[in-house]
Amino acid sequence: MSANALSQHYAEQVRQIQDGLPPELPEWLAGRRRGAAQRFAAAGFPDPRQEEWKYTNVRPIATKPFATAEAVVAVSPETIAGLAFEGLDAYRMVFVDGRFRPELSDLEGLPEGVVVRSLSDMLGGEADRLEPLLGTLSHDRFSSFAAANMAFMSDGAVIMLGKGVRVERPLHLLLVGSAGSPAAWHHPRVLVQAAEESEVTIVEHYADLDGASGFTNTVTELRAEAGAQVRHYLVQDHADSAYHIGSVFVQQRRDSRVTSHNVNLGGRLVRHDLNIDLTEPGAEIELNGLFLVGGRQHVDTHTRVHHSSPNTTSREQYRGIGQGHGRGVFKGRVLVERGAQKTDAQQHSANLLLSPNAEIDTKPELEIYADDVKCAHGATVGQLDETSLYYLRSRGIGTEAARGMLVFAFADEVLERMELAPVRTSIERRLAARLPQAGVMEVFT
Amino acid sequence: MLKINDLHARVENGTPILKGIDLEVKPGEVHAIMGPNGSGKSTLCQVLGGRDGYEVTSGTAEYLGEDLFALEPEERARAGLLLGFQYPVEIPGVKNIYLLKEAYNAQRKHRGEPEADTFQFLKLVREKLQMMQMDESFLHRAVNAGFSGGEKKRNEILQMLVLEPKLALLDETDSGLDIDALKIVSDGVNKLRSADRAIVLVTHYQRLLSYIEPDFVHVLSDGRIIKSGDKTLAEELERSGYLGIIEEAA
Ligand SMILES: Nc1ncnc2c1ncn2[C@@H]1O[C@H](COP(=O)(O)OP(=O)(O)OP(=O)(O)O)[C@@H](O)[C@H]1O
Ligand SMILES: [Mg+2]
Numbered sequence: 001m002s003a004n005a006l007s008q009h010y011a012e013q014v015r016q017i018q019d020g021l022p023p024e025l026p027e028w029l030a031g032r033r034r035g036a037a038q039r040f041a042a043a044g045f046p047d048p049r050q051e052e053w054k055y056t057n058v059r060p061i062a063t064k065p066f067a068t069a070e071a072v073v074a075v076s077p078e079t080i081a082g083l084a085f086e087g088l089d090a091y092r093m094v095f096v097d098g099r100f101r102p103e104l105s106d107l108e109g110l111p112e113g114v115v116v117r118s119l120s121d122m123l124g125g126e127a128d129r130l131e132p133l134l135g136t137l138s139h140d141r142f143s144s145f146a147a148a149n150m151a152f153m154s155d156g157a158v159i160m161l162g163k164g165v166r167v168e169r170p171l172h173l174l175l176v177g178s179a180g181s182p183a184a185w186h187h188p189r190v191l192v193q194a195a196e197e198s199e200v201t202i203v204e205h206y207a208d209l210d211g212a213s214g215f216t217n218t219v220t221e222l223r224a225e226a227g228a229q230v231r232h233y234l235v236q237d238h239a240d241s242a243y244h245i246g247s248v249f250v251q252q253r254r255d256s257r258v259t260s261h262n263v264n265l266g267g268r269l270v271r272h273d274l275n276i277d278l279t280e281p282g283a284e285i286e287l288n289g290l291f292l293v294g295g296r297q298h299v300d301t302h303t304r305v306h307h308s309s310p311n312t313t314s315r316e317q318y319r320g321i322g323q324g325h326g327r328g329v330f331k332g333r334v335l336v337e338r339g340a341q342k343t344d345a346q347q348h349s350a351n352l353l354l355s356p357n358a359e360i361d362t363k364p365e366l367e368i369y370a371d372d373v374k375c376a377h378g379a380t381v382g383q384l385d386e387t388s389l390y391y392l393r394s395r396g397i398g399t400e401a402a403r404g405m406l407v408f409a410f411a412d413e414v415l416e417r418m419e420l421a422p423v424r425t426s427i428e429r430r431l432a433a434r435l436p437q438a439g440v441m442e443v444f445t
Numbered sequence: 446m447l448k449i450n451d452l453h454a455r456v457e458n459g460t461p462i463l464k465g466i467d468l469e470v471k472p473g474e475v476h477a478i479m480g481p482n483g484s485g486k487s488t489l490c491q492v493l494g495g496r497d498g499y500e501v502t503s504g505t506a507e508y509l510g511e512d513l514f515a516l517e518p519e520e521r522a523r524a525g526l527l528l529g530f531q532y533p534v535e536i537p538g539v540k541n542i543y544l545l546k547e548a549y550n551a552q553r554k555h556r557g558e559p560e561a562d563t564f565q566f567l568k569l570v571r572e573k574l575q576m577m578q579m580d581e582s583f584l585h586r587a588v589n590a591g592f593s594g595g596e597k598k599r600n601e602i603l604q605m606l607v608l609e610p611k612l613a614l615l616d617e618t619d620s621g622l623d624i625d626a627l628k629i630v631s632d633g634v635n636k637l638r639s640a641d642r643a644i645v646l647v648t649h650y651q652r653l654l655s656y657i658e659p660d661f662v663h664v665l666s667d668g669r670i671i672k673s674g675d676k677t678l679a680e681e682l683e684r685s686g687y688l689g690i691i692e693e694a695a
Contacts, residue, residue, distance in 0.1 A: 386497065391534035394494050395548035395604060396522035396555070405547065409538025
């Protein structure tokens with residue numbers, strides 16, 4: 001029996017799924033959702049005794065009675081504009097409390113050969129097109145939250161690119177939580193299908209209206225077919241009182257290239273699992289990550305890169321900054337299978353502790369069964385470099401400003417890999433505002 | 446301008462390195478400090494710069510009438526004392542231009558002047574870059590990161606030209622420079638020379654001193670200045686090495 005077995009409240013919600021799914025739901029989907037509900041009920045919430053959840057106790061979630069969001073909250077276009085990245089020219093899908101809001105979205109002018117629609121919309125008329133996509137990459141081996149998402153799935157985004165289709169403007173998915181009462185949990189799902197030689201940039205962006213303290217439990221399934229190029233931004237900028245669990249599943253075929261930028265700024269309790277499958281030769285992934293934890297925030301990221309085919313490449317760089325009583329975790333697993341010769345896997349995790357009460361745990365995990373591979377990893381947790389600090393001060397720069405410059409520089413080395421300048425600039429500003437030396441850092445932004 | 450009196454210093458809780466230094470530098474003067482490896486030249490510079498990890502056990506240093514050791518490193522810099530490092534520090538992620546601008550404005554603020562706007566500042570920096578024959582791309586690279594040895598030294602002088610210190614302490618700024626770069630760096634330093642500024646050069650080579658003529662040359666050995674003279678002392682050292690002078694002083 002799990003220490004985090006479902007409370008009555010959640011057991012009741014599971015029962016409603018098992019008995020009360022709408023009859024018009026296609027058989028395959030009803031089956032998958034009931035199955036997931038059953039698995040979630042059996043597993044309960046993840047338990048810190050499980051290796052994968054050793055550093056993150058989700059009791060604060062398990063013991064809160066998050067409700068299902070029912071009411072449609074009024075949100076003005078100005079509010080949305082305020083949350084969006086300034087200057088980002090993008091197609092935009094807005095979700096509030098997990099539900100698509102067409103009146104706040106803008107998908108005008110999408111090129112031929114691209115489908116961008118809400119999940120609920122697709123399920124209304126063309127559900128069967130989703131059968132091969134929905135829930136076929138995701139699984140709940142590492143996290144029962146992924147099963148909960150499947151069971152309680154509310155809405156989401158479906159993005160399908162035809163062969164050779166390039167979408168020039170990025171696609172901004174803005175998922176906003178409201179301060180609705182009682183606090184609710186939402187289960188959005190993002191499905192991306194990038195056919196051969198297609199190309200797209202997707203910005204999956206979580207933010208909150210003032211005072212939000214809900215729980216977002218999200219799943220992303222991304223398939224990159226041969227030669228496809230996908231840039232995936234995952235920006236978590238929730239209110240500090242909000243909860244967020246996200247599971248990302250990526251499957252890549254021959255010569256596909258995926259870039260992932262995962263930035264975590266907000267949230268009270270946050271966990272991400274990124275599962276990458278490099279299934280054919282030439283597949284390449286770049287994983288860039290940055291998290292900042294302060295106050296009583298807890299942010300945990302697990303990445304698992306699975307090299308199951310020869311000649312696959314992964315480049316991973318995660319950085320964490322801890323201040324206040326912040327708690328950060330990064331665990332990066334790289335699995336190279338026996339047949340995956342010529343794998344090139346590099347992983348680096350660097351972490352900065354700015355306060356004696358902050359804590360960051362980082363753990364690389366390499367499992368290599370092939371012999372002709374190039375694999376490297378490194379992990380550090382440290383303080384600001386005293387020599388650099390002295391050098392800056394010896395030029396007349398005040399101690400606080402010098403510290404600010406160094407912290408910012410540390411973070412910016414990850415952010416500078418972003419191709420979308422407005423996203424980067426906006427994150428830099430948000431980051432600067434969260435650092436104690438914020439006042440001295442206008443110079444950068 | 447700078448008056449050092451019987452200065453003793455050691456590595457924190459370690460062995461003594463400076464064992465009674467006396468040195469007076471007046472406005473307009475150029476002093477050269479020479480001496481064998483490990484004699485304490487860089488330690489003297491770092492103690493004057495205010496680096497952590499060194500402990501002044503006795504003696505005083507007065508800078509512009511103030512107790513130098515009572516000032517934080519940044520206060521010393523803002524008061525016009527600037528240290529050119531023997532080993533300039535690489536700072537990944539901090540662009541050269543940010544360092545220059547922050548440092549420049551910190552100094553202006555200290556003097557009660559308004560901060561320079563970006564346009565004015567860039568104009569000034571470009572001028573100085575040209576003097577150092579450095580490409581503008583250096584401004585947008587991280588401070589000293591991946592710079593060649595010579596480029597780092599040029600970058601130190603670039604900072605000097607922008608910040609215009611009253612007292613420049615240059616620790617082996619000439620080491621590792623090719624012949625052309627040595628000329629460029631020397632020209633840069635000479636531009637700083639004026640009746641109200643002073644320069645202290647730490648060097649191993651007479652060659653630098655033929656470009657930047659010193660008023661005084663001091664020999665530092667085992668933590669003490671064992672001999673001082675004019676520029677002919679450097680020539681003598683070049684001919685006969687330190688051994689004779691060290692024995693003579695013993
Ligand atoms: N932080 C330190 N810890 C231990 N020893 C130190 C430290 N700093 C300096 N020393 C020692 O003090 C002595 C003087 O060093 P310093 O760097 O001042 O010499 P220097 O005259 O500048 O030599 P060089 O000509 O090689 O640059 C050396 O023996 C050095 O090893
Ligand atoms: Mg030295």
